[in-house]
Amino acid sequence: MDLASAKMIGAGLACIALVGAGVGIGNVFSSLISAVARNPAAQAQVQPFAFLGFALAEATGLFGLAIAFLILFVF
Amino acid sequence: MALELHPLEQFKVEPLIPIHIGGLDVSYTNAALFMTIAVVLITALLVLGTKRGALVPGRWQSVAEMSYEFVTDMVDTNAGHGAEPYFPFVFTLFMFVLFANFLGLIPYSFTVTSQIIVTFALAAVVFIGVTIIGFIKHGAHFLRLFVPEGVPWVLLLLLVPIEILSYFIRPFTLAIRLFANMLAGHTMLAIFGGFAASVGLLAILPVGLDVAILALEVLVAALQAYVFAILTCLYLHDALHLH
Numbered sequence: 494m495d496l497a498s499a500k501m502i503g504a505g506l507a508c509i510a511l512v513g514a515g516v517g518i519g520n521v522f523s524s525l526i527s528a529v530a531r532n533p534a535a536q537a538q539v540q541p542f543a544f545l546g547f548a549l550a551e552a553t554g555l556f557g558l559a560i561a562f563l564i565l566f567v568f
Numbered sequence: 569m570a571l572e573l574h575p576l577e578q579f580k581v582e583p584l585i586p587i588h589i590g591g592l593d594v595s596y597t598n599a600a601l602f603m604t605i606a607v608v609l610i611t612a613l614l615v616l617g618t619k620r621g622a623l624v625p626g627r628w629q630s631v632a633e634m635s636y637e638f639v640t641d642m643v644d645t646n647a648g649h650g651a652e653p654y655f656p657f658v659f660t661l662f663m664f665v666l667f668a669n670f671l672g673l674i675p676y677s678f679t680v681t682s683q684i685i686v687t688f689a690l691a692a693v694v695f696i697g698v699t700i701i702g703f704i705k706h707g708a709h710f711l712r713l714f715v716p717e718g719v720p721w722v723l724l725l726l727l728v729p730i731e732i733l734s735y736f737i738r739p740f741t742l743a744i745r746l747f748a749n750m751l752a753g754h755t756m757l758a759i760f761g762g763f764a765a766s767v768g769l770l771a772i773l774p775v776g777l778d779v780a781i782l783a784l785e786v787l788v789a790a791l792q793a794y795v796f797a798i799l800t801c802l803y804l805h806d807a808l809h810l811h
Contacts, residue, residue: 548795551788552741555748562751566576 500564507561514554521546575758579682579751598678599686606667606680635663639797646801650808657697658804661690662797665746669789672750673782681792682750684743691742694800702807713810742799749792753785 525543529536583595617632625633639659643651647658665681672679680686702710714731715724760778764771 544791545795545798548745548791552745552749552795555752556741556744558752559744559748562755 500568503564504561507557507564510557510560511554513557514551517550517553518547521550575755575762578678578754578758581678581683599680599683602671602678602680603668603686606664606671609671610663610667635659639663642798643801646798647804648809651801651804654701654804658797658800661694661800662793665690665796666790666793669750669793670786672754673785673789679750679754681746682754684747687747688739688743690746690796691739694742694803695739698800698803698807701804702810705808706810710807710810713806738803742796746792746796749788753781753788756781757785 521543525539528539581597581599583593583597584601585596587594587596613628613635614632617628620626620629622629636659639662640655642662643655643658647654668680668686671677672682702713706712714728714735716727716731719727757778760774760781764774764778767774
């Protein structure tokens with residue numbers, strides 16, 4: 494298998510990491526909705542954590558995407 | 569039909585004013601230009617916005633005051649007491665990343681924070697600065713940061729290397745988080761834009777998607793600046809108060 498094809502396959506496989514990002518973000522906002530539904534008065538307190546959690550969960554998925562770009566364009 | 573997509577060309581750093589000093593390339597690049605624009609805009613907002621100094625603030629003064637309050641609130645809540653001297657640093661970091669991210673959303677501009685070297689420079693400053701602050705404040709006792717309390721020594725053999733590793737990975741995750749978010753967002757915009765150029769009337773679909781992604785990118789731009797700043801505050805808290 495030549496390097497170019499291996500790179501394509503490698504990049505595609507690295508993108509599977511984004512599944513984790515999707516599940517994580519869904520979890521975070523599902524918890525936010527449940528929390529606000531149980532106690533609407535707490536929304537202002539809980540929301541910053543929800544956004545922080547979203548950003549960190551997304552970041553982990555994007556680490557995988559960064560590896561995919563690294564494979565495609567650097568090696 | 570060959571799709572001539574070059575989504576990564578937008579990240580190319582081009583020298584605008586070539587300057588070579590003794591073998592070193594210190595040209596004024598498009599990256600430097602947009603960093604300058606960000607700094608000028610931030611300074612203009614803060615200096616000109618608060619020039620009138622009215623007790624009941626007008627629009628620009630409100631924005632300047634709100635940004636100040638937002639960051640000072642964040643530093644107080646997350647970095648604890650004793651972190652007040654570091655507020656200007658966190659404020660500068662937050663505003664610079666925010667403005668750099670937003671400037672990148674303008675079509676045909678250059679996103680400074682999509683360059684790994686820029687985000688790594690910022691993250692390295694945060695990491696080295698916070699470590700030095702920790703050592704100055706606690707001396708050698710700072711290494712207690714890696715040894716959680718009340719843990720049996722058998723577990724410590726495993727836990728301390730993991731803690732040390734997760735400490736040293738901080739500048740990298742900080743840098744790559746911001747870089748990957750900006751890179752992924754702008755690459756997606758460019759790829760869908762490229763599709764729109766080649767499908768004729770169906771172009772409404774990729775363009776519509778681009779509009780939605782642009783809205784998401786505005787959110788991500790603000791959010792990543794906030795995350796960068798709040799993680800800086802949390803690392804500062806760790807260094808100042810050792811958990």
